[in-house]
Amino acid sequence: MHVEQGPIRPPSEASSLLIRVTRNCPWNKCAFCSTYNGKQFSRRAIEEIKRDIDTLAMVTEQVRQISRDKGWGGRINGQVVSEAGAVYGYLHYHVAWWLYQGAKNVFLQDANSLILKTSDLVHIIKYVRATWPSVERITTYARADTASRKNPGELRELREAGLVRIHMGMESGSDIVLKKVRKGITAKQLVEAGQKIAAAGISLCWYIIPGLGGREHSREHALETAAVINQGKPDFIRFRTLAVRKNTPLYEMMLSGDFTPLDEDEAVTEQRLLLASLSGVNVTVVSDHVLNLLQELEGTLPADRERLLGIIDRYLDMTPKEKAIFQLGRRAGVFVNMNDMRDRNRVGYVENLLNKINSPEKLQAELARMRRQFV
Numbered sequence: 001m002h003v004e005q006g007p008i009r010p011p012s013e014a015s016s017l018l019i020r021v022t023r024n025c026p027w028n029k030c031a032f033c034s035t036y037n038g039k040q041f042s043r044r045a046i047e048e049i050k051r052d053i054d055t056l057a058m059v060t061e062q063v064r065q066i067s068r069d070k071g072w073g074g075r076i077n078g079q080v081v082s083e084a085g086a087v088y089g090y091l092h093y094h095v096a097w098w099l100y101q102g103a104k105n106v107f108l109q110d111a112n113s114l115i116l117k118t119s120d121l122v123h124i125i126k127y128v129r130a131t132w133p134s135v136e137r138i139t140t141y142a143r144a145d146t147a148s149r150k151n152p153g154e155l156r157e158l159r160e161a162g163l164v165r166i167h168m169g170m171e172s173g174s175d176i177v178l179k180k181v182r183k184g185i186t187a188k189q190l191v192e193a194g195q196k197i198a199a200a201g202i203s204l205c206w207y208i209i210p211g212l213g214g215r216e217h218s219r220e221h222a223l224e225t226a227a228v229i230n231q232g233k234p235d236f237i238r239f240r241t242l243a244v245r246k247n248t249p250l251y252e253m254m255l256s257g258d259f260t261p262l263d264e265d266e267a268v269t270e271q272r273l274l275l276a277s278l279s280g281v282n283v284t285v286v287s288d289h290v291l292n293l294l295q296e297l298e299g300t301l302p303a304d305r306e307r308l309l310g311i312i313d314r315y316l317d318m319t320p321k322e323k324a325i326f327q328l329g330r331r332a333g334v335f336v337n338m339n340d341m342r343d344r345n346r347v348g349y350v351e352n353l354l355n356k357i358n359s360p361e362k363l364q365a366e367l368a369r370m371r372r373q374f375v
């Protein structure tokens, strides 16, 4: 049995069933991204997608049969998940894990599902819901230029069919930065897409890349990203601090001196300016990616505004030595958050590592190397 799966999904879709409706990215030119390097975009035929859904439904039944054979009456527990993977392989493991998590969420891959004809996407979404009535939430990735071209009626149709959330790479609200990193969208399109998606009743999550403007455009990046969020009104913003991947145009720009990456302190300071510049929005801030130095930077504005700024200030108020220990400990996986610095054993361990790196420049180079390992 085989179904197609794409390479990525958002972190928050870890318990979702993955259904691939297009292959790869129709844009595939962003200077910081290598996810679909060398891969051709294509739309999948509706019948092909439906065949995958039918196959997944059969796998669902086989997993339940494992449970019945073991005497658990079709209920899915951890042992059924392990057995499904061990006996049948990854696809059965994926479906069993999804059933174990309640079979509630489905994520449509790959990078821009909204590029499909709305009627085709509606058809697929309805087919998913008819196949698994337990599904409560269907979500997908979309690009802002594509979403901004949909008319309000189309987005409403998608919502009524069951599309609950769109995950969108905003990256920056600055046209200078967007152009420099070849994102192929504008701040105006982001605002238009955000407002249309909100009007259709679909939840919107924007991904933001602290550091994407480099030293050259850090201030515009922070201020203009905040301005677009203030107008576009997403429900979530997710930080994913920049790590410059080796096989990308941005890496070449860095080597040629056209792009100067921020160090850890500069990236955090930029996040502070962005958060302090948000106003009139009801938005949940999420930092659930290992690349973010301050993973504890989570809360909902406006209520948590001062608390979030306080988290950043707590870091910025550290002594240079404390900052160096925290930065190295975070990147080495010793600390998850600043409270972990209360553990003297862990601090001692990181101090030993730090003693082997004898200059601030070498430390920053080492931290950049460690960050690259996460992408």
Ligand code: SF4
Pocket: 025, 026, 027, 028, 029, 030, 033, 034, 035, 036, 111, 143, 169, 183
């Ligand atoms: S639109 Fe997304 S997937 Fe496509 S190249 Fe840009 S960042 Fe990568």
